[in-house]
Amino acid sequence: MEKSIMVRDVSKKYKLYSSGSERIKDLILPKSYGEDFWALRNVDFEAEKGDVVGFVGINGSGKSTLSNIIAGIVPETSGNVQLDGQASLIAVNSGLKGDLTGRDNIELKCLMLGFSKKKIKQIESDIIEFAELEKFIDQPVKSYSSGMKSRLGFSISVTIDPDILIIDEALSVGDKAFAEKSLEKMKEFKEKGKTMIFVSHSISQMKEFCEKILWLEFGMVRDFGTVDEIIPKYQKFLSSYKKMTKEEKREFRKAADNRNRLNN
Numbered sequence: 001m002e003k004s005i006m007v008r009d010v011s012k013k014y015k016l017y018s019s020g021s022e023r024i025k026d027l028i029l030p031k032s033y034g035e036d037f038w039a040l041r042n043v044d045f046e047a048e049k050g051d052v053v054g055f056v057g058i059n060g061s062g063k064s065t066l067s068n069i070i071a072g073i074v075p076e077t078s079g080n081v082q083l084d085g086q087a088s089l090i091a092v093n094s095g096l097k098g099d100l101t102g103r104d105n106i107e108l109k110c111l112m113l114g115f116s117k118k119k120i121k122q123i124e125s126d127i128i129e130f131a132e133l134e135k136f137i138d139q140p141v142k143s144y145s146s147g148m149k150s151r152l153g154f155s156i157s158v159t160i161d162p163d164i165l166i167i168d169e170a171l172s173v174g175d176k177a178f179a180e181k182s183l184e185k186m187k188e189f190k191e192k193g194k195t196m197i198f199v200s201h202s203i204s205q206m207k208e209f210c211e212k213i214l215w216l217e218f219g220m221v222r223d224f225g226t227v228d229e230i231i232p233k234y235q236k237f238l239s240s241y242k243k244m245t246k247e248e249k250r251e252f253r254k255a256a257d258n259r260n261r262l263n264n
């Protein structure tokens with residue numbers, strides 16, 4: 001099988017600051033300020049061409065960070081990512097410039113991907129139509145509702161026809177009719193044999209759509225396998241996690257953070 005996404009030993013460190021002044025001191029003084037926080041630790045993961053992989057995990061487990069790293073939007077701290085082809089990320093607000101109009105955002109994104117002016121003119125009307133933004137397309141994006149921004153982002157990303165499509169919770173914003181239309185579009189992509197990553201808290205969407213699941217927990221891979229194998233385990237974990245008291249959840253997180261500090 002042809003590999004489409006290869007994530008090798010990827011870690012991502014953020015700095016956490018207790019105040020704005022600590023952040024500034026860290027920038028300008030030689031001494032290091034703030035606390036290191038590892039959003040991802042030693043993540044290994046591969047997708048074959050045509051795989052549809054769902055990322056699951058409780059809040060803060062690193063799903064968006066990994067999606068952004070694969071899409072090339074956020075740099076990894078260590079490790080590396082290799083892709084076979086062009087990836088495009090769909091996320092709420094991702095990559096849209098608020099001061100520009102919807103139409104200018106379409107042009108900008110397409111120019112950055114190396115499309116000619118002629119090609120952009122050809123696909124522009126498809127993007128606007130799919131996004132249902134006809135009247136608003138020449139208004140600045142900062143005046144759009146979150147649903148409108150998400151529709152525009154989704155429409156650009158699917159119309160430019162990338163090899164790898166990464167969808168991060170984009171369907172959770174906006175109305176049901178658009179979410180259904182988007183799911184249809186994603187099914188078309190799946191039929192065309194594109195590689196896709198799908199980040200969602202909706203287990204039913206995961207089951208409907210994905211073949212494989214990567215389960216992240218506090219920045220580490222807890223499990224990876226087929227939907228049938230991983231989803232029942234994840235659901236079992238979720239129901240016991242939800243029953244934990246606040247204190248137990250804190251302890252659970254603390255134990256992971258300690259492992260995190262020891263491992264790095």
Ligand SMILES: Nc1ncnc2c1ncn2[C@@H]1O[C@H](COP(=O)(O)OP(=O)(O)OP(=O)(O)O)[C@@H](O)[C@H]1O
Pocket residue numbers: 014015016037038039057058059060061062063064065066
């Ligand atoms: N720019 C940043 N600076 C500092 N910490 C960050 C930054 N971005 C993410 N984090 C932290 O990294 C961790 C992983 O975040 P991420 O958004 O990837 O998780 P997630 O699994 O997508 O969460 P959710 O399901 O809530 O969207 C979180 O603890 C988050 O607070």
